[in-house]
Amino acid sequence: MKYLIVGAGFSGAVVAEQLSRDTDNEIIVMDERSHVGGNCYTERDTETDVMIHCYGPHIFHADDKEVWEYICRFCDMKPFVNRVKTVSKGKVYSMPVNLHTINQFFGKSLNPEEARIFIEQIADSSIEVPRNFEEQALKFIGRELYEAFFCGYTKKQWGCEPDMLPASILKRLPVRFNYNDSYYDDPYQGVPAEGYTEIFNRMLDRPNIKVQLNAKFSPEMDLSGYSHVFYTGPIDEFFAYKYGRLSYRTVSFEKNVCEGDFQGNAVINYADGEVPYTRIHEHKHFAPWENHNKTVYFKEFSKETMPGDMPYYPKRLSDDLVKLELYQKEAQCLQDITFLGRLGTYRYMDMKEPLTVRRISANFYD
Numbered sequence: 001m002k003y004l005i006v007g008a009g010f011s012g013a014v015v016a017e018q019l020s021r022d023t024d025n026e027i028i029v030m031d032e033r034s035h036v037g038g039n040c041y042t043e044r045d046t047e048t049d050v051m052i053h054c055y056g057p058h059i060f061h062a063d064d065k066e067v068w069e070y071i072c073r074f075c076d077m078k079p080f081v082n083r084v085k086t087v088s089k090g091k092v093y094s095m096p097v098n099l100h101t102i103n104q105f106f107g108k109s110l111n112p113e114e115a116r117i118f119i120e121q122i123a124d125s126s127i128e129v130p131r132n133f134e135e136q137a138l139k140f141i142g143r144e145l146y147e148a149f150f151c152g153y154t155k156k157q158w159g160c161e162p163d164m165l166p167a168s169i170l171k172r173l174p175v176r177f178n179y180n181d182s183y184y185d186d187p188y189q190g191v192p193a194e195g196y197t198e199i200f201n202r203m204l205d206r207p208n209i210k211v212q213l214n215a216k217f218s219p220e221m222d223l224s225g226y227s228h229v230f231y232t233g234p235i236d237e238f239f240a241y242k243y244g245r246l247s248y249r250t251v252s253f254e255k256n257v258c259e260g261d262f263q264g265n266a267v268i269n270y271a272d273g274e275v276p277y278t279r280i281h282e283h284k285h286f287a288p289w290e291n292h293n294k295t296v297y298f299k300e301f302s303k304e305t306m307p308g309d310m311p312y313y314p315k316r317l318s319d320d321l322v323k324l325e326l327y328q329k330e331a332q333c334l335q336d337i338t339f340l341g342r343l344g345t346y347r348y349m350d351m352k353e354p355l356t357v358r359r360i361s362a363n364f365y366d
C-alpha cells in the first residue's frame with residue numbers, strides 16, 4: 001500500500017513509523033518546512049552551542065508507560081522537571097499555584113489542610129459548573145490569585161477576555177496544597193539529551209519512508225496513487241477556508257545572548273498585563289547536564305494569527321466551534337483522508353497525544 005502523510009511533526013512521524021513496520025508499505029511524508037519535527041524541532045545555537053527549542057519550550061510528559069517507552073526508543077530521554085516561576089507586581093512566585101505560592105502571596109505559613117480551608121473560603125463557591133476560563137479560576141482559587149497570576153497573562157496569551165475562553169484551558173494546570181512545584185502532574189517527564197530533532201530523524205529513517213521537505217501540500221494534488229492520506233495541516237486550510245478561518249494564536253520570539261546565567265531557570269512567566277511578553281525561556285536550563293559559559297534566552301510574544309503566520313494555539317472560541325463542525329462534516333465524507341494532530345483536529349494537544357500509538361492505530365485501521 002502507498003500512503004501520503006502531510007506534515008512531519010509528531011502526528012505524521014508516528015503514523016509513518018507505525019506504517020513502515022509493514023515493509024510492503026511505501027510511505028511519503030511531505031512537509032512545507034525545510035526540516036522535520038514540526039514545532040518540536042530543535043537545533044544547536046551556533047553562537048552558544050545551546051540546544052534550542054526553535055518553536056518554544058517542549059518538555060515531554062506522559063502518564064502512560066507505553067507512550068514513555070515508545071519515545072525512549074528514539075532518544076536518550078533525560079529526566080527533567082519543569083519548575084516554572086512567575087513574576088507578579090515585581091515579586092517572584094512558584095507556578096502552578098501550590099502551597100509555596102499560596103503562602104508567599106498571602107504572607108502566611110499554612111500547612112496543606114489549612115491552605116485548603118483558606119482557599120475554599122476565598123474561592124467563589126457560587127459557581128457550580130464553570131462556563132469559561134474566568135469562572136473556572138474563580139471557583140478554583142478566588143479572585144486575588146486569579147488577578148495576580150492568570151488574568152493578565154491569559155489576556156496577553158490569548159488576546160481576548162478570559163470569560164470568552166473555555167474552562168478546559170485552565171484545567172491544564174493543577175492547584176496543589178503541597179510544595180510540589182512541578183509544572184506537570186505526569187509521572188514521566190523529560191527532555192531528550194540530544195534534542196527532539198533526533199527523535200524524528202530516527203522515526204523516519206526507514207527504507208520504505210521517503211521524506212520530502214519544502215513541499216507544500218495542496219488538495220488539488222493528484223492523490224489517486226495513494227491508498228490513504230494522513231493530513232496533519234490546518235483543517236480549514238485544507239478546505240480553502242470555505243467556512244472562514246479558525247482562530248489561532250501565534251507566538252514570536254526575541255532572541256538574546258549574554259554571558260553566564262540570565263535568569264537562573266528555564267521558564268519565567270510574566271503575569272502582569274503591562275509586560276508585553278508572556279514569558280522568557282532560557283534554553284540551557286532545559287539541559288542541566290550540559291555546561292555552557294554563554295546563554296541564550298527568548299522573550300515570547302503572543303499575537304493573533306494572520307494569513308501567512310504560523311498557527312500555534314487553537315483558540316476554540318464559540319464561533320470557531322461552529323466553523324469546525326462544518327469542516328469536520330466535510331472531512332468525514334472523505335473516506336481516504338484522515339485528519340489528525342493539533343492542526344488537523346484543531347485541538348490544544350500535548351506531545352504525548354499523537355504518541356498514544358494504539359489510539360492512532362485504531363483510528364486509521366477502522
Ligand code: UDP
Nearest residue numbers: 086095149150151153154157169170172269
Ligand atoms: N496561564 C496563566 N498564567 C500562567 C500560566 C498559565 O494565566 O502563569 C494560563 C494561560 O491562559 C495558559 C493556560 O493557563 O494558556 C494553560 O497553561 P499552559 O502552561 O498549559 O499553556 P501552554 O504554555 O502550554 O500554552
